[in-house]
Amino acid sequence: MDNKAVGGLIITEDVIAKMASVAAQEVDGVAGLVKKPQDLKSVFAKGDESKAIKVTIKDSVINIEVHISVKENHKVTTVAEAVQKNVKTTVQNMTGSAVTRVDVFIEDVVFNTENQDAQ
Numbered sequence: 194m195d196n197k198a199v200g201g202l203i204i205t206e207d208v209i210a211k212m213a214s215v216a217a218q219e220v221d222g223v224a225g226l227v228k229k230p231q232d233l234k235s236v237f238a239k240g241d242e243s244k245a246i247k248v249t250i251k252d253s254v255i256n257i258e259v260h261i262s263v264k265e266n267h268k269v270t271t272v273a274e275a276v277q278k279n280v281k282t283t284v285q286n287m288t289g290s291a292v293t294r295v296d297v298f299i300e301d302v303v304f305n306t307e308n309q310d311a312q
């Protein structure tokens with residue numbers, strides 16, 4: 194596991210993932226986080242490769258993947274851009290380190306079943 198050292202402190206990828214998780218779920222239109230789909234390689238790999246948030250730190254560069262579901266009646270691109278911005282800002286403010294990339298994957302759209310039942 195790669196870690197980010199900041200002023201004598203070490204911030205693990207898991208802690209950064211937790212920051213990103215909270216930031217993503219704060220965005221209007223996000224229904225929730227979704228574990229990323231597993232491929233055959235990740236099934237046999239060590240560790241939990243099915244996490245909804247994946248953080249990689251290499252040479253002081255932080256890259257983050259976020260897998261989300263979007264609520265109905267929200268523009269997917271608007272939600273994704275807001276997640277990118279909020280995750281990047283939150284992680285940079287909390288760690289003091291630059292986030293170079295936030296990739297957002299829309300895994301699902303969540304519909305309100307009460308509206309469907311009434312029709």
